[in-house]
Amino acid sequence: MTDYQFDFDAEIDRREVPALKVHPMVLGPDGDDLFAAGVADMDFRAPPPVLAAMERRLRHGIFGYEAVADGLFPALAEWFARRHGWSLDTAHILRAPNVLNSLAIAASLFTREGEGIIVQPPVFFDFFDIIRENRRKAVVNPLLLGPDGRYEMDFDGLERLAADPRNRMLFLCNPHNPVGRVWERDELSRLGEICRRHGVLVVADEIHADITFAGHSFTAFASLGEADALNSISCLSPAKSFNIASCCSSFTIIADEGRRAAFQAENSRLTVNKNNAFANAAMEAAYRDGGPWLDAAVEYIADNLKLVRDRLKGRDDVKLIEPEGTFLLWLDFRGLGLDDEGLRSFLRTKAKWAVTRGAAFGENGAGFARVNIACTRARLSAALDRLVAALSG
Numbered sequence: 060m061t062d063y064q065f066d067f068d069a070e071i072d073r074r075e076v077p078a079l080k081v082h083p084m085v086l087g088p089d090g091d092d093l094f095a096a097g098v099a100d101m102d103f104r105a106p107p108p109v110l111a112a113m114e115r116r117l118r119h120g121i122f123g124y125e126a127v128a129d130g131l132f133p134a135l136a137e138w139f140a141r142r143h144g145w146s147l148d149t150a151h152i153l154r155a156p157n158v159l160n161s162l163a164i165a166a167s168l169f170t171r172e173g174e175g176i177i178v179q180p181p182v183f184f185d186f187f188d189i190i191r192e193n194r195r196k197a198v199v200n201p202l203l204l205g206p207d208g209r210y211e212m213d214f215d216g217l218e219r220l221a222a223d224p225r226n227r228m229l230f231l232c233n234p235h236n237p238v239g240r241v242w243e244r245d246e247l248s249r250l251g252e253i254c255r256r257h258g259v260l261v262v263a264d265e266i267h268a269d270i271t272f273a274g275h276s277f278t279a280f281a282s283l284g285e286a287d288a289l290n291s292i293s294c295l296s297p298a299k300s301f302n303i304a305s306c307c308s309s310f311t312i313i314a315d316e317g318r319r320a321a322f323q324a325e326n327s328r329l330t331v332n333k334n335n336a337f338a339n340a341a342m343e344a345a346y347r348d349g350g351p352w353l354d355a356a357v358e359y360i361a362d363n364l365k366l367v368r369d370r371l372k373g374r375d376d377v378k379l380i381e382p383e384g385t386f387l388l389w390l391d392f393r394g395l396g397l398d399d400e401g402l403r404s405f406l407r408t409k410a411k412w413a414v415t416r417g418a419a420f421g422e423n424g425a426g427f428a429r430v431n432i433a434c435t436r437a438r439l440s441a442a443l444d445r446l447v448a449a450l451s452g
């Protein structure tokens with residue numbers, strides 16, 4: 060068996076496969092020399108136990124139809140119990156192809172056309188696309204940025220929007236892409252109470268659950284208590300935690316029996332419930348044995364964060380919004396006084412950064428950019444040198 064090490068400094072050419080992060084589709088035709096930090100995956104090889112499990116599965120050589128492996132749901136449940144103190148019932152787990160698919164199905168099943176889904180921007184841009192493509196209405200409750208550089212939920216705004224009977228669902232991003240908040244128990248409880256009182260169903264996208272920094276711990280929304288569990292749908296996935304987005308599937312956890320049956324029927328109608336042999340092998344190995352790798356990866360990312368913090372300290376033209384989790388940084392470039400196109404062009408042509416423009420995350424994201432720091436230290440350091448030079452030039 061190959062002896063894989065944890066080597067987060069290894070430069071691996073992602074162009075050997077059609078990786079989106081470095082693909083012309085994302086970088087443009089002339090983007091080869093850019094710091095590719097837009098797409099939300101890591102430049103690190105997956106955990107050794109995952110690679111070994113996939114090799115074993117490959118050697119078996121037969122890839123006919125498969126059921127869910129007996130050990131998969133218990134592995135997921137044990138992971139969330141051990142890491143996050145959430146004892147989820149394996150009977151509540153449904154397989155899904157990916158998290159966004161679960162969001163789309165939830166929207167189409169449990170809201171009607173034209174109804175509102177509450178989102179809290181700046182937030183993952185695909186939320187808006189899913190809502191629009193399902194002919195629902197994105198109703199925004201913008202996060203509030205305090206003078207301390209910390210984003211908070213606007214509970215008064217939420218109360219008002221939730222009280223409107225046309226708004227039937229809320230997409231929660233926990234931890235929050237792109238601002239890096241790891242929502243605290245009391246914040247989630249407050250949100251949960253408002254939503255229950257007004258009959259707004261919470262769809263919790265918890266794909267970033269496992270990547271949190273010292274002093275912050277993830278609380279699964281459905282772990283708050285039975286009432287919130289029954290008024291929510293949790294979307295979980297090993298994609299971000301173990302860098303296996305292209306070879307895994309995801310999980311929808313639904314405690315309410317009626318909604319679970321409806322979801323299952325919809326999965327069946329759409330025939331999205333087939334199993335992928337490599338995904339099964341990768342996911343079970345990740346949840347059983349990927350912990351040490353994940354801890355080391357988070358430590359490496361935290362050191363990358365420290366590098367950014369040190370390099371940008373004291374600057375007025377760019378400020379780091381201190382993240383509590385995720386490998387995505389939210390940088391405030393409003394001090395440059397550029398409009399959206401001006402900032403995009405500055406970052407691309409002067410700093411040679413291919414990042415995600417803040418305005419894509421909602422109106423209050425204008426003037427910001429989202430940067431993925433799950434890359435080698437050397438690459439990040441060179442990119443920071445270029446940014447600082449561009450800012451000074």
Ligand SMILES: Cc1ncc(COP(=O)(O)O)c(C=O)c1O
Pocket residue numbers: 099156157158159160183232236264266267296298304309
């Ligand atoms: C908050 C959030 N949800 C969902 C996704 C995508 O998940 P999936 O690939 O499982 O659809 C991402 C990827 O960046 C994300 O950041």
